[in-house]
Amino acid sequence: MNRKELIDALATSTGSSKADADRNIAALIDIITANLKKGDNVALVGFGTFEVRKRAARNGRNPATGEAIKIKASKQPAFKAGATLKAAVNSGKK
Secondary structure, three states: OOOHHHHHHHHHHOOOOOOHHHHHHHHHHHHHHHHHHHOOOOEOOOEEEEEEEEEEOOOEEEEOOOOOOEEEEHHHHHHHEEEEHHHHHHHOOO
């Protein structure tokens, strides 16, 4: 599902316009992004948690030349699924 399909589904599910659904999704993304930039987690009970994980500096290799390179430390956004979401996804397994 892409963003347009998500907007359509949200508008249909809530009975709102596609423009309202688009604004709501954009606002949700902005709020999550702003909190992650501050270093805060965003926890949606039953759904999951958006968090920032720190990656240490490390050595790597340039795949084209084989030359050793240094990769800087960085922060990575991550999502950890909640128990309810995991159960919903796994309930369809055979």
